[in-house]
Amino acid sequence: MFKKMDTALRNLGVAALFFVVVLLVGKNVGPYNQSQIAVALIIFIGVLSINILTGLSGQLSLGQGALMAIGGYSCALMINNWHLSMWIAIPLSLVSAAIAGYLLGLVAARLSGPYLAGTTLLLALALPTIANRFETVFGGETGLSIDFGTPTQWLSGIVSQDSFELWQLFVALIFATVSLFLTCNLFTSRSARSWRALRDHEPAAELMGINISRTKTQIFAISSAFAGVAGALYGLRGLVGPSVFGIALSLSLLTGSILGGVRSILGAGIGAVIVVFLPDWIGKAMHPFALADQLTNYLPALLSSLLLVLTIVINPGGIASSLYALARRARGNFKK
Amino acid sequence: MQTFLNAFFTGGSRGAIYALVALGLVLVWRGAGLINFAQMGQAMFSAYVASTLIAQGKNYWIAFIAALVVGAVLGAAIDILVIRPLKKKSGSAILNSPSMREAIPVIASLGILGILQALAGMIWAGDERGFPAPVSTSAISLGGKSAPFTPFDLFVIGTVFAILLATSLFLSKTSVGLAMRASALNSEVARLSGIRTRSIRTLGWVISGAVASIAGLFITPATNIAPNSLDLILIVGFAACVIGGLDSLMGSVLGGFILGFTTSFIGVYDVPEDIFIAIFAMLILVMLFRPQGIFGSKAGRRV
Numbered sequence: 001m002f003k004k005m006d007t008a009l010r011n012l013g014v015a016a017l018f019f020v021v022v023l024l025v026g027k028n029v030g031p032y033n034q035s036q037i038a039v040a041l042i043i044f045i046g047v048l049s050i051n052i053l054t055g056l057s058g059q060l061s062l063g064q065g066a067l068m069a070i071g072g073y074s075c076a077l078m079i080n081n082w083h084l085s086m087w088i089a090i091p092l093s094l095v096s097a098a099i100a101g102y103l104l105g106l107v108a109a110r111l112s113g114p115y116l117a118g119t120t121l122l123l124a125l126a127l128p129t130i131a132n133r134f135e136t137v138f139g140g141e142t143g144l145s146i147d148f149g150t151p152t153q154w155l156s157g158i159v160s161q162d163s164f165e166l167w168q169l170f171v172a173l174i175f176a177t178v179s180l181f182l183t184c185n186l187f188t189s190r191s192a193r194s195w196r197a198l199r200d201h202e203p204a205a206e207l208m209g210i211n212i213s214r215t216k217t218q219i220f221a222i223s224s225a226f227a228g229v230a231g232a233l234y235g236l237r238g239l240v241g242p243s244v245f246g247i248a249l250s251l252s253l254l255t256g257s258i259l260g261g262v263r264s265i266l267g268a269g270i271g272a273v274i275v276v277f278l279p280d281w282i283g284k285a286m287h288p289f290a291l292a293d294q295l296t297n298y299l300p301a302l303l304s305s306l307l308l309v310l311t312i313v314i315n316p317g318g319i320a321s322s323l324y325a326l327a328r329r330a331r332g333n334f335k336k
Numbered sequence: 337m338q339t340f341l342n343a344f345f346t347g348g349s350r351g352a353i354y355a356l357v358a359l360g361l362v363l364v365w366r367g368a369g370l371i372n373f374a375q376m377g378q379a380m381f382s383a384y385v386a387s388t389l390i391a392q393g394k395n396y397w398i399a400f401i402a403a404l405v406v407g408a409v410l411g412a413a414i415d416i417l418v419i420r421p422l423k424k425k426s427g428s429a430i431l432n433s434p435s436m437r438e439a440i441p442v443i444a445s446l447g448i449l450g451i452l453q454a455l456a457g458m459i460w461a462g463d464e465r466g467f468p469a470p471v472s473t474s475a476i477s478l479g480g481k482s483a484p485f486t487p488f489d490l491f492v493i494g495t496v497f498a499i500l501l502a503t504s505l506f507l508s509k510t511s512v513g514l515a516m517r518a519s520a521l522n523s524e525v526a527r528l529s530g531i532r533t534r535s536i537r538t539l540g541w542v543i544s545g546a547v548a549s550i551a552g553l554f555i556t557p558a559t560n561i562a563p564n565s566l567d568l569i570l571i572v573g574f575a576a577c578v579i580g581g582l583d584s585l586m587g588s589v590l591g592g593f594i595l596g597f598t599t600s601f602i603g604v605y606d607v608p609e610d611i612f613i614a615i616f617a618m619l620i621l622v623m624l625f626r627p628q629g630i631f632g633s634k635a636g637r638r639v
Contacts, residue, residue: 058435107620114371117442118574125571126612133609200433298457305450312444313421
């Protein structure tokens, strides 16, 4: 019991530190980087949802973008049609994404690797056609635009009213911090141990009394809830539409997850930062060379895919696993 | 009646193309145990090469052969450069669990798809390009009335059947084909009996790449190619495999035709937007009630 409290306290400390550091960094950079950090925070939540699903339980979803879309669309619809406050709409869109994830999980529980991957990919690819089919509700190809709102009175002391970017960052940061705290607790929980058992040896886990299909469905619902929050925040940047939640988004989430380390929370953070800032870095590095547009347009995509494949071939554990290995070795040397 | 026949023949030629895609997927699946999501990236790439050759005034058939070769080489390259090293890595912690061993190569194939699409965007500037058909794509007229099919439909269906026949003869009558079947069935035993399973697996990638390239060339007269234009075809091909049964060549080909007819009839009698919803529904239904596919055999589970 005491040990449990300790872990929870430590996780709370980690989350608080995360909040303060990101806020301090965010206040001291320009508006462009502020909105980039906001995107990185949102992507971080999305990557967490993959690390929970794939890292903890070994189920692979290639359509996490579609679950984000469900969160995004429900948040947009609630704000536009019911005029709900964002602070109510986002948690509610979490619920709707979790329900969708639960339904998907019911199917997923019966599917293994390749079937699940293909089905979720199909879902992500079918999204634009669904948006077109029910155009009156979802706004078709163009999507729905939503008003993000301005800081409420009591917050204007922390973030100034006039900076949209800092406000965006602040909202994303709150939800990212909560997600971080919850995921930290989740990763050390009893359920996570049973999920790992399921990932590593399904028949053995079943013999230990773990209900396979119920557990798989649960994991899907939880992971989708995270994806839903990420999607709601992603849409709140102004537009919810098929182009926002395209297949490219699912792929960049997956790339972030693998690059950083699919089994680690730190890895999700590293991956999110790389995925979001890579185009900027490439732009800066390539600036002196004055390359043709046709090269620079596709360079980020090429490099991130290349990094993805190289990571898988060379170091499938991702950056985080190498960092942990280094830290372990350093500690070992220190003891000697 | 005319509408029905039109839809029927369009469905047939479309189904033939889906069957090719499904055939390519199954060939890799049986050898390497992964769904190759990069497959239509290979096809896209070789279609671009072919259309460049045509634009330079080369003959259709030279471009056709070039596309085949590019698809085959890309297939071999993926296996040798990515999949083989990955197999060697199986000792690393993350690849310890069976579920991750399945998931990681799939993600790798998506990464390869990304690389191919970005490269195509760089080389050809993301141009949308057409690719000519070797025969006319307007309806034949029979005795003053226009027939419900075009010469190109017949050409596609004929070629696809020839390829399917050749593949099944290759697999059942030749010793290399037998070796392929053996290593798909049990790679360990096949290796012990002297089959060079690694090369055999690469051969599967080569054939699959070439077959997918043909599918890519057959689609392009109808829709232009762009770096990501074939993504949807891949996913239809995947659905075809699952509906027919991933481990059955026959089944996946039939699955391709089933989907070809379904999409074509929905496109004619309903709205085209419903096509994807229908495919998704079919996929879910098959997976819920017959997870091994209509023609697949049930896999046992070892405890």
